[in-house]
Amino acid sequence: MEQLCEWCGGKANKGENTVYWELPDGSRAIQITTTPAAICLNCDMVYQTDEVIKQIENQLFLVDTKKIGKSISYQDLMALPRLLKRNYFDFT
Template sequence: MRCEWCGEAEVTNEKGNVYWELPDGTRAITIEQVPVLNCKKCGMEYQEENVINEIEDQLMLIDTKKLNDRLTYEELLKIPKFLKKNYFRF
């Protein structure tokens, strides 16, 4: 796998924290232990598109008013959904 920023081949899979604005824009939360890619050359730490989509879809499909300001990625994905899918993703 190559770094999406600099093209370096030495990219490692790790866990990191991300800060996400809720879909309604009322606040941001910290999501811990999120799968991230870390480039040793340029220092970028980022999420793959499928992880971003999972987080965004889950936040669209749950009651975000009940969320704590901090939770893990696994905890977020285990929260029961209102809808079966994100109808805004085409």
């Protein structure tokens, strides 16, 4: 299935980039490398899909963020053991 850019509607490819995320407690921000991204071939926008954003937000809410240094790869972040099975505060 062809992915369309959420900004301009042009064709977008799957890729990766580095993002910076504030921890849920607001104590600091971290760098997340090799994060899945959409890269628009028309407007050159590089962004994370809503699905990836939700995965990152949920994982950061469910893991011990004190064990995360200044930088972590997306794969390593998603592999961290969770303190809870799921985000019980997400009602979507």
